[in-house]
Amino acid sequence: MRRVHRGPEPATRAVGAGPGPTRRAVGAWVLTVLAALLVLVVLTVPNRVSDLELAAFVRLPIVLLALLAVALALRPRTARLRRAIAVAVGIVLGLTAVFKLLDMAMWHALNRPFDPMIDWRYAGDLNALVRDLFGGLLGTVLLVAAAVLALALLVLVPLSVRRLTRVAARHRRPATKVVATLLAVWVVLAVLDVRGAAGPVASREGAGYLYGQISHIPSELRDRREFAEAAQQDPYRDTDPADLLTGLRGKDVLFVFVESLGRVSVEGAWFSDRLDSALDDATARLAEEGFAGRSAFLTSPTFGGKSWLAHGTLQSGMWTDTQQRYDVLVTSERLTLSRLFGRAGWRTVAAVPANNRDWPQGAFYGYDHIYDSRNLGYEGPEFGYATMPDQYTLETFARRELAEDDRPPVMAEIDLISSHAPWVPTPPMIDPQSVGDGSVYDGMPERLPSRSDIWTSPRRVQDAYADSVEYALDAVVSFVATHGDDDTVIVLLGDHQPTTIVSGEGAGHDVPVAILARDPAVLERISGWGWGHGLCPDPDAPVWRMDAFRDRFLGAYGPETHNGTGRR
Numbered sequence: 001m002r003r004v005h006r007g008p009e010p011a012t013r014a015v016g017a018g019p020g021p022t023r024r025a026v027g028a029w030v031l032t033v034l035a036a037l038l039v040l041v042v043l044t045v046p047n048r049v050s051d052l053e054l055a056a057f058v059r060l061p062i063v064l065l066a067l068l069a070v071a072l073a074l075r076p077r078t079a080r081l082r083r084a085i086a087v088a089v090g091i092v093l094g095l096t097a098v099f100k101l102l103d104m105a106m107w108h109a110l111n112r113p114f115d116p117m118i119d120w121r122y123a124g125d126l127n128a129l130v131r132d133l134f135g136g137l138l139g140t141v142l143l144v145a146a147a148v149l150a151l152a153l154l155v156l157v158p159l160s161v162r163r164l165t166r167v168a169a170r171h172r173r174p175a176t177k178v179v180a181t182l183l184a185v186w187v188v189l190a191v192l193d194v195r196g197a198a199g200p201v202a203s204r205e206g207a208g209y210l211y212g213q214i215s216h217i218p219s220e221l222r223d224r225r226e227f228a229e230a231a232q233q234d235p236y237r238d239t240d241p242a243d244l245l246t247g248l249r250g251k252d253v254l255f256v257f258v259e260s261l262g263r264v265s266v267e268g269a270w271f272s273d274r275l276d277s278a279l280d281d282a283t284a285r286l287a288e289e290g291f292a293g294r295s296a297f298l299t300s301p302t303f304g305g306k307s308w309l310a311h312g313t314l315q316s317g318m319w320t321d322t323q324q325r326y327d328v329l330v331t332s333e334r335l336t337l338s339r340l341f342g343r344a345g346w347r348t349v350a351a352v353p354a355n356n357r358d359w360p361q362g363a364f365y366g367y368d369h370i371y372d373s374r375n376l377g378y379e380g381p382e383f384g385y386a387t388m389p390d391q392y393t394l395e396t397f398a399r400r401e402l403a404e405d406d407r408p409p410v411m412a413e414i415d416l417i418s419s420h421a422p423w424v425p426t427p428p429m430i431d432p433q434s435v436g437d438g439s440v441y442d443g444m445p446e447r448l449p450s451r452s453d454i455w456t457s458p459r460r461v462q463d464a465y466a467d468s469v470e471y472a473l474d475a476v477v478s479f480v481a482t483h484g485d486d487d488t489v490i491v492l493l494g495d496h497q498p499t500t501i502v503s504g505e506g507a508g509h510d511v512p513v514a515i516l517a518r519d520p521a522v523l524e525r526i527s528g529w530g531w532g533h534g535l536c537p538d539p540d541a542p543v544w545r546m547d548a549f550r551d552r553f554l555g556a557y558g559p560e561t562h563n564g565t566g567r568r
Contacts, residue, residue, distance in 0.1 A: 032167050035160035039064055042093050042157055044203060047103035047113065048505075058196045059203040060186050063093075064164075068179045071165035072172060079169070086165040090158025097153040101146075107500070115220075115322070220324060227325050231318055231332035236340060236554060244344040247525050247557035251517075252402065253341065253489045255314070255413045258472045259307065259420045260465070261494030263297060263510040264503045266536055271466040278470045279512075279536035282477045286516065286535075289481050293492075294523055294531035295514035296541040298549060303509050304499035305421075308361075310511075310546060311413065311495065315365060317550030330364040337550055339366040341411035349401055349412040351376070353386070353393050354420070365413075371397070380438030381445050383418065388438060389427040390418040390472050394479040395435045402483055409487070416475070419468035421499060423461065424454045426468045429475065432482050458501050465502045480516065490516040491553075492535070512537050513549075525556045 043061035046052060067089055074082045102114035168175040190202035236244075265275045283293060301321035302309040312320040312329055315336040320326050338348045348367045352359065355372035362370050373387040376396050383389060393416060401410050418426060425448030427441060434440055454464045476492060484490075494511030497503045514535045517523055529552070532538040544552070 032163060035163045038156060038160045039093065039164065042097045042100075042153075045097075045100055047100045048107045049104050055196055059201050060182065060189065061203045062186055065179060065183050065186060067161065067165065068168050068175065069183070071168050072176050072179060074169070076169070082165055082169060083162060086162040087158050090161035091154070093161060094154040094157035097157060098150045101150065101153075220322075224324055224328055227318070228328050228332065231316075231329060231334040234333075234335050235551065236335055237333075241343045241345070243559050244340055245346075245554070245557050246559045248489060248522070249344075250409055251487045251489045251519075251522070252410045253346070253412075253491070254410075255337070255491045255493075256476060257307065257311065257413070257415045257493060257495045258469065258476070259415070259417050259495060260423075260498040260502075261419065261469055261472070261511060262300075262497030262503060262507075263512065264497055264507060265466075265469055265494070266512060267539055268507075269462065269502070269504070271462055274466055275469055275473075276536055278473055280534065282473055283534040283536065285477050286480055289484065290518045291480060291484060291516050292518075292520070292523060292533070293514045293516045293535045294526060294529070294533065295512060295535055295537040296529070296531040297510040297537055297543040298493060298513045298546040299543060300494070300496045300509045300511050300546055302496045303507075304496060304503070307415070307495040311415070313546045314493075314549055315413070317547050319545065319547040330361040332364075336365050337553070338411060338413065340554065342366055342368065345408060346411040347401075347408045349397075349410060351393055351397050351412060351414040353378075353388050354415065354417045356387065371400075378438040380441035381443075383425050383427050383441075383445055383448075384422055384451065385420040386417045389441065390416040390475040391427070391429060391432070391478065392435055392438050392441075393417075394475055395432055395482075398479065398483040415495075416472050418475070419465070419472045422451050422455060423464040423468045424449055424451050426464070426471050429471065429478065432478060462502050465498055484518065486518050488516075488518065489522055490514075492516060510543055511546075529556070 040061065041057065043063055044057045044059045046056050067086075070085060071082050099114060106114045168179070186202045190200070194201045264272065266272055266279065267276075286293070298314075300310045301313045301319055306323070309320050309322075309326055312318070312326050315338060316329055316334045318325070318329055318334060320329050338350070342348045347369075348365075349369050349371070350362065350365065350367045351371045352362075353371070353373050353376060356374060359370065359372070376388065376393065378388040378392060378396075380388065380392070393414065397412065397414060401412065425445050427444055427448070430440060449464070454460045476490070480488065480490060491513070492515075493513035496511060497507055497509060500507070512535075514537075515523065515526060515531075516535070530542050532541050
């Protein structure tokens with residue numbers, strides 16, 4: 001059949017056909033640019049909120065250049081292999097992005113990076129904390145948004161990597177020139193060690209970040225085994241009960257944890273002077289009742305949350321800085337202070353008002369009785385996180401455990417929670433005689449500043465934190481002044497520093513600790529510790545790790561001590 005030469009297409013068709021391919025081409029290049037930006041952000045974004053600044057992204061990541069070089073080196077007939085490599089690398093980078101986001105959250109809240117082996121267990125606690133901090137609806141929206149973002153990264157990052165390698169393979173010649181040039185630039189920058197605000201501009205970060213997150217899992221497994229072995233080696237396991245705590249016989253010994261009472265309360269923050277004054281006032285008020293105190297610092301194993309790690313560390317003398325260690329600890333035979341007091345003849349009690357369900361780990365501590373939100377008889381409203389005000393907890397404990405004359409001495413751990421985040425609303429102090437069943441607090445939370453009023457600026461949050469700590473200290477002073485006597489000994493301490501919004505970036509783990517007593521012989525036993533006078537520790541006061549406290553305390557108050565050192 002003869003071909004018929006039809007000549008050029010009509011001008012109207014040419015005009016109509018042009019915009020389609022042009023728009024598609026522009027759209028394709030826009031997607032490519034967005035894919036490149038996403039991969040660059042994943043490779044260069046820091047893992048701390050405080051480091052998020054434009055200069056942090058001025059880096060040239062070797063991972064991206066190496067990936068493109070591999071894609072260009074593969075022949076066209078190995079397209080499947082190229083796609084497989086791109087998807088595998090994309091998945092790794094997607095996980096890296098998610099891990100960095102988790103790191104940001106953990107550094108901001110707990111001043112440490114995300115631990116992939118342990119922190120997944122806190123999903124329920126995180127859900128409760130976010131809802132508590134931001135309210136039910138907003139908290140749910142934020143959690144859903146975080147989940148959607150994580151899922152989007154796991155999908156979009158692999159797609160972006162695949163697109164970049166495909167585009168490079170299709171435009172092999174210009175892509176080769178660009179990659180070769182950038183590799184040369186990277187080498188020069190690396191040799192000259194050119195640095196920007198976020199470190200070397202020639203970045204080596206990338207998939208290695210994820211490897212670093214996962215590679216320490218074997219060491220964690222080894223740590224679990226070694227910690228379990230150490231927990232069995234208890235120097236007080238075979239001590240005769242008659243030789244335990246002889247310097248405290250007949251005394252009620254109360255270990256009172258003030259939630260989030262950290263070193264930032266007494267130094268380093270704009271509100272520290274205010275709380276210094278509150279502690280000095282408390283010292284003076286208790287002196288009027290005949291009480292004196294000695295104070296220093298302990299280094300907590302946790303920061304910003306997970307108070308139970310601090311409680312377990314103090315009680316057991318074991319450095320319990322992870323949930324893994326805590327899980328091992330509470331299934332071990334390690335003797336806690338409460339068990340040792342029980343062996344020596346004390347009635348042992350825990351007051352844990354934050355608990356609203358059964359506490360299986362409580363069996364490890366060996367308490368004779370555990371009070372929680374369900375059996376403390378509270379009939380009033382909740383105050384934010386706090387199921388009941390601290391003053392109610394202390395007054396109810398005194399009424400139920402200290403009122404009778406013919407009773408054994410009591411050893412108790414009392415966990416105060418009015419100073420728990422989000423630090424609003426904080427109840428006012430009331431007459432101890434009118435605390436009753438707590439119904440006196442009805443209507444108070446509605447008349448106090450709410451979360452939405454306070455959580456509009458860090459300054460307001462910090463001010464609310466200081467209010468809550470001051471309230472907790474007032475509640476303790478009121479309790480001691482009302483119910484304390486010659487046989488009362490109080491160990492008052494914080495469990496951990498407050499979260500970063502209050503403590504600031506890079507804050508340490510130290511918390512104040514004080515021992516209060518009216519009987520001078522009690523404080524004489526620890527005269528060799530070098531602790532300062534009063535409830536407010538001096539800036540240069542001794543600092544012990546919290547796990548050192550148990551054995552030093554038992555030594556100081558055991559037989560044959562020498563000047564409070566606890567040596568035998």
